[in-house]
Amino acid sequence: NAGVMQNPRHLVRRRGQEARLRCSPMKGHSHVYWYRQLPEEGLKFMVYLQKENIIDESGMPKERFSAEFPKEGPSILRIQQVVRGDSAAYFCASSPRSHFEKLFFGSGTQLSVL
Amino acid sequence: GESVGLHLPTLSVQEGDNSIINCAYSNSASDYFIWYKQESGKGPQFIIDIRSNMDKRQGQRVTVLLNKTVKHLSLQIAATQPGDSAVYFCAENTQGGKLIFGQGTELSVKP
16 A cells, blocks of 8 residues: 655756656545645645645745646646755645545655756 | 744653653644654654644654643653654644644654
8 A cells, every 4th residue: 555656756957947746646545735845944835636626726836836636647746947946845745535634745856956 | 924833943852751842833723733753854754633622632652732722732752762853743734634834843862
């Protein structure tokens, strides 16, 4: 029974490139959450998605960031034209239904922008 | 700003002692709280949770206390072990499952 799977674990990009982060939720989970964690800080909510729907994107920067969770396949967090300030750990969490408080987290993707 | 925060950023304890990690929250409407443990290079791992209709909940070696009067949450770890060394986050649940995390407390266990 695999947990939340994220890949890649580490991603290095140069300024101006695109970063794509993938998240496969736990089996049977149809709700996905993305969080960002800067060094020495807590996790900051970015976006909450259901299959084919964005439910809450109040934590997403207005530009360059987008997220999707298609009917088939993993959820994707996409960062266009990355800047050094995007360097962080990005965590995905999943839950089996809406309004489910306990989230199960993946191991994260560490994004480094050179 | 964040509605959930921690009093101390670091805590050092002797192996075998009890640890107490504190957390303050500001949203009196919050009705569900969670403690997560995060080891270096890993994602947050669920430890224990508590609803606002309770003031204490016990797990294996861990106890969470909730004081709604002063909006304070604490995590107690009994007989702390080296494997308990990690950063501990409290998180507050808002409607829709959007967790708000505190800054975290780094627990260091001395042998």
